[in-house]
Amino acid sequence: MKLYFREVGDPANQPLIILHGLFGSSDNWLTISKSIAALGYRVIMVDQRNHGQSPRSDDHSYPAMAADLHELILNLGLQQPVLVGHSMGGKTVMQYAMTYPTTFSKLVVVDIAPKFYPVHHADILRGLSAIDLSGLKTRNEADDVLKDYEPIPTVRQFLLKNLYRDTNADGSVAFNWRLNLPVITREIHGIGDELTDMQPVPQPTLFIRGERSPYILDSDWPGILRLFPHAKLVTIAEAGHWVQAEKPAEFVAALGEFLV
The missing domain is CATH 3.40.50.1820 (Alpha/Beta hydrolase fold, catalytic domain)
Incomplete structure (x- = not known):
């Protein structure tokens, strides 16, 4: 690769x-x-x-x-x-x-x-997965969701650096992840x-x-x-x-x- x-x-x-x-x-x-x-x-x-x-x-x-x-x-x-x-x-x-x-x-x-x-990032993965990218307008909205799973602001700031604005095929702009979240969630035990x-x-x-x-x-x-x-x-x-x-x-x- x-x-x-x-x-x-x-x-x-x-x-x-x-x-x-x-x-x-x-x-x-x-x-x-x-x-x-x-x-x-x-x-x-x-x-x-x-x-x-x-x-x-x-x-x-x-x-x-x-x-x-x-x-x-x-x-x-x-x-x-x-x-x-x-x-x-x-x-x-x-x-x-x-x-x-x-x-x-x-x-x-x-x-x-x-x-x-042992797996110790389960709460973070649940928090990231709980963020609805389809309706997300700002990073602050994502932070509001994530704070229920991760209490430390600096950790949330680090995690949310993986959010970026992407242009869809129809020309609209939406947030997306720079992480392959489904695979990381599935493979977290192997990590x-x-x-x-x-x-x-x-x-x-x-x-x-x-x-x-x-x-x-x-x-x-x-x-x-x-x-x-x-x-x-x-x-x-x-x-x-x-x-x-x-x-x-x-x-x-x-x-x-x-x-x-």
Whole structure:
């Protein structure tokens, strides 16, 4: 699948690819990517399948998403890129590292472990599905519906970035989703699954977690080291799951120290 991407930085610099998490897109990383590019990288931000402006598919498995990433790397002729992934994107880059082990230089996994996670986005999916796009006039109307399912305003703002105005065949304008909501809803259990064909990854790997996030526990670390024997763990103080958004300066500093 040919993925949509954005990029910043000098094309002559070493490539660094960023994959967003569930409900996200490349747009979420645009601001912080400028800081990463200033470290001396060509930063490529990707929309994963069924998200953003990339194509849609009934297959939302990690092997499929890893294959998408491999196709992008080949099509762009990238040599030994650094791979960065947050949450679902972190699982994608871990799957990629196990499937295509000689095609990247370093791995950065943001606030996710290579383990099973139970479904915990059911309320969000119900809330998004409850928004009637056919009669929707404003984002505020969508927010009024979503607040019954998600109480945190910043989370709702993030989710509603997936709404955009589209022109119908008859010339009328209506809201639509940049998410393949039916497939994501159907495949939500698989998004939390363990990775497939797991094997040790010898490349240097950085795991970044938020101090307030439950996604990477201390008890997960021995299992992570068995798969990523050269891994390092950095905990960002006072950050939750959205480490890069909540503490961008600290995130870039940790990334820069690892990449030297």
